[in-house]
Amino acid sequence: MKILTAAQTRAADSFTINQQGIASVDLMERAAKAFTCWFENKFRPDKAIFVFCGPGNNGGDGLAVARLLHARGYVVQVLIVGDTEKASADFRLNLKALPQEVKPVVVTEAVATPTVPADAVIVDALFGTGLNRPVTGLYAAIIANINESKACLVAIDIPSDLYTDSQTPAAGAVVKAAYTVSFELPKLAFLLPQHEELIGEWHVVPIGLDAGFIAATPTSYHLTCLNSAQQLLKPRSKFSHKGTFGHALLVCGSYGKMGAAVLAAQACLRSGVGLLTLRAPAAGYTVLQTAVPEAMTLADTNKKHLSSLPKELAPYTVIGVGPGIGQEKTTRAMVGQLLATASQPLVIDADAINLIAGSDKLKAMLPKGKVIFTPHPKEFERLAGKTANNYERLERLQEFCREFSCYLVLKGSHSAVGTPEGTIYFNSTGNAGMATGGTGDVLTGIITALVAQQYSLEAACRLGVYVHGLAGDLAKAEVGEIAMVASDLIRYLPQAFQKLLQV
Numbered sequence: 001m002k003i004l005t006a007a008q009t010r011a012a013d014s015f016t017i018n019q020q021g022i023a024s025v026d027l028m029e030r031a032a033k034a035f036t037c038w039f040e041n042k043f044r045p046d047k048a049i050f051v052f053c054g055p056g057n058n059g060g061d062g063l064a065v066a067r068l069l070h071a072r073g074y075v076v077q078v079l080i081v082g083d084t085e086k087a088s089a090d091f092r093l094n095l096k097a098l099p100q101e102v103k104p105v106v107v108t109e110a111v112a113t114p115t116v117p118a119d120a121v122i123v124d125a126l127f128g129t130g131l132n133r134p135v136t137g138l139y140a141a142i143i144a145n146i147n148e149s150k151a152c153l154v155a156i157d158i159p160s161d162l163y164t165d166s167q168t169p170a171a172g173a174v175v176k177a178a179y180t181v182s183f184e185l186p187k188l189a190f191l192l193p194q195h196e197e198l199i200g201e202w203h204v205v206p207i208g209l210d211a212g213f214i215a216a217t218p219t220s221y222h223l224t225c226l227n228s229a230q231q232l233l234k235p236r237s238k239f240s241h242k243g244t245f246g247h248a249l250l251v252c253g254s255y256g257k258m259g260a261a262v263l264a265a266q267a268c269l270r271s272g273v274g275l276l277t278l279r280a281p282a283a284g285y286t287v288l289q290t291a292v293p294e295a296m297t298l299a300d301t302n303k304k305h306l307s308s309l310p311k312e313l314a315p316y317t318v319i320g321v322g323p324g325i326g327q328e329k330t331t332r333a334m335v336g337q338l339l340a341t342a343s344q345p346l347v348i349d350a351d352a353i354n355l356i357a358g359s360d361k362l363k364a365m366l367p368k369g370k371v372i373f374t375p376h377p378k379e380f381e382r383l384a385g386k387t388a389n390n391y392e393r394l395e396r397l398q399e400f401c402r403e404f405s406c407y408l409v410l411k412g413s414h415s416a417v418g419t420p421e422g423t424i425y426f427n428s429t430g431n432a433g434m435a436t437g438g439t440g441d442v443l444t445g446i447i448t449a450l451v452a453q454q455y456s457l458e459a460a461c462r463l464g465v466y467v468h469g470l471a472g473d474l475a476k477a478e479v480g481e482i483a484m485v486a487s488d489l490i491r492y493l494p495q496a497f498q499k500l501l502q503v
């Protein structure tokens, strides 16, 4: 699914209106109907509804929604904020269309806003994608009032005063929505962790924008949904044998962190790899042979920390490195040896990222087009530098992937996969239960297994994060978010892959 800018969305709206020979107010009606349909499924008609409308088409949506909710038996109070003289044409048409019983109140000063009861619902239709400067004065005061209310807050299209695709200026208040219901496509702002408290739970409802126009509109930002993950997954042919699915080497573990190696190895095996060899310090030999009997283990001569690679690297299709390896000097030397000698793709995680981040020499040795990094935000910061906000971090991600010609999975809610071409694919699966030790090791195992099976590096990253999050979502249904541990994800990997195979 594509993520379009506010300007591109406006162009899609206009194109659709022309192409389908409808009036813009008809498209607004579709949007209002789609919103109302979602709303009816969420809130019973005994809830009092307060709709705050601004002067543009977002306010027009609010008026149409008020009319539709009124027709469905809700008690609706409409509050129009500001000067209706300057209102948009479709706003005016919808103002006229309001039934007499819904008497809109024009609010010209913040003190005049009614007290909204705690069990009511506020619909925020002040501003949508047409916001073009920070709100001040009356609007800012109203937003502050709305935020103070205990009522449930539902934003139409986007919470008011939040910029759609760039950093919102610090000046001005933003509506803190519990739910955001947006039209046709999600917005970039929804996918950034810094907006979690403002957007709440977001939903996208279709309004029939022209699919051909959207397909032809260029964008760097995409969201990987079930459909695209299913298309990425390759079914196994009946004539395949274990050699078909590659031989992965996982270089992992150190004394006290052998669990990371076990998790990565088990996840790799549960993600379809043909053969798996583990390289771990000698202290891990018995642990790994016992916990992961399907894998072969080649022990390092060093007892507690990795100091060298296996003699032959040629048999391996892909090498994953990092889970639990620590940052000893000997291990850094081994990472250097790996970058200098490996010709196959590398999946680089955890302390292997930290070791590379701390050494310009190692960074300069990164082979082009063959590396996948899987950092969490702190590791990304060490690798690519500090950034002031999530938008800047996305830019840095694009620059970094271009500079090193690498792929990078920036882990978090809506993990972002960056490619050397500067494209970013956000993930749509996963939950807060996965923010716990070891889930990153599981991801490394999954992605390594997919690369071993000849997935392109881009497909391995996108499918890997999707299936990892899906396993987390399936685990959540059983154990909830609080009690979830990384090995729950491994238990649910089979179901997650099965789900992707269902048409």
Ligand SMILES: NC(=O)C1=CN([C@@H]2O[C@H](COP(=O)(O)OP(=O)(O)OC[C@H]3O[C@@H](n4cnc5c(N)ncnc54)[C@H](OP(=O)(O)O)[C@@H]3O)[C@@H](O)[C@H]2O)[C@@H](O)CC1
Binding pocket: 010, 013, 014, 024, 027, 028, 029, 031, 032, 054, 055, 056, 057, 058, 059, 061, 086, 087, 088, 126, 127, 128, 129, 130, 131, 132, 133, 134, 135, 136, 139, 156, 157, 158, 183
């Ligand atoms: N296009 C379509 O067909 C469809 C669009 N749809 C809906 O339309 C929404 C976009 O509508 P929109 O473009 O009219 O913008 P919107 O967000 O209502 O605000 C613009 C108004 O606000 C004003 N204004 C801006 N910033 C301000 C500030 N800081 N402080 C004060 N005023 C400020 C600005 O005034 P001006 O800049 O001219 O002074 C203008 O009057 C979109 O989010 C979706 O909900 C759906 O119905 C589907 C079909």
Ligand SMILES: [K+]
Binding pocket: 058, 124, 125, 126, 127, 128, 155, 156, 157, 158, 159, 160
């Ligand atoms: K809004």
